[in-house]
Amino acid sequence: MILAFFLTDTWSFVTDNWDVLREGLKVTLECSAIAIAGAFFIGAIGGAARAYRIPVLSQLAAVYVEVIRCTPILVQIFFLYYGLAQPPISIRFDAFTVCWLAVLIWGGAYNIENFRAGFEAVPQRYREAGLALGFTRFKTFLNVSLPVGGRIALPPSINTYIAQVKNTALVYAIGGTELTSVVLNLNAVTLQTVECFTFLAIVYLAIVWSLSALIRLLEGHLALPEEAR
């Protein structure tokens, strides 16, 4: 009874403010999509550089990974937004750019480690077989290591993507236009705190839980045949 009342309340809050909320959700999803796509490429390239010890690139990737993983993402966001805007440098990003850029850089660092582990798990004989078939080293990577290693790296990298979606909420700190900022602004205007946070929690949990379910689904589908281990 109380629950029903509570949910209808939230529902009317959502329908009343749907235009604003939809805009916020759109920005969250856009930022997440750009950041995830970027993190995929950084992860695949950086992970390959680390796994195959490509000189210079490998060391650069290692430094990048350590710097990003050992500093809080909120500090990175402040640095991008306020630090780089300081006069002699004067690189000014808007909140939307900082949102996807910070989350992309952050996710890329974690993804390098995911892909490195994935590529290192590809049995040596697979690559030897590729080379024996006359593929160049690069073609072997593209046709053998990437599909096999990428499959091994998929579940942990989806975990990184989930964390990226959640981290887009941090631009609330610099006044973004994504979901959390929009809802918190509505909260300040309408004072419907319970409805605001109920909606926020439902949306984030729906995104995060369905992506986690996707990992479990993919794990079964993409598991390598036994002899590949």
Add this chain to the structure above:
Amino acid sequence: MPDWVNPVVDYMFHEGLKGTLRIAIGSLIASTVVGVVLGVLITIRFRPLEWLIRLYIEVWRGLPLIVTILMVFFLAPTIGTAFEFDQYTSATIGLSLWGSAQVAEATRGAVQSIPREQHEAASALGFRWTGRQVHVIFPQALRRLIPPLVTLLVGVIQNSTLAAVIGATELLGSGQRQIERLSAPPPQGLGEIHAFEVYGGVAVVFFIISFPLTRLAAYLEKRLI
């Protein structure tokens, strides 16, 4: 070093670092205690309890940490005045909800990784459930729990910066205050922005704290598992 640096560093170390440590240590202890208890309880085969703890874990791991902290700060007071917390306490509670979910999951894994025979041998020796857990299972599970706890410590220290969002003056928040002060026109400030140096400095401090701890976690993982 320019003149403005000394008072800024002084403030950030006395006020800021203290705030960070206060939040980090408080939530590390709370997360560990609550997480270990929940993680052991979830291994009991009693469905409703299992579902309840599973829900707790999935909710607090699923929500963005900033949303959890904002919930504690803005939403909890709507229940009653007893739930009105200051910024430090709100951040500590938010981090503890998140951290305890992580620890609970790690504990469940560690406890369930202890082979069945250990349970059976302990029962054969006459231990009841509590005795079995306390004297036989948990001491073994603890070894496997240490690396995730070090990782949690790093996470808690880094995520304590989120307290700055609700206005606590931990390391990041104190830096923010100092940047604002310096940007004010003289005589209060300098009329200059020093965001680059201050936030860069905050990042360096966090790196100096986190880097050895991540190394330690990796080392322990190799040694203890």
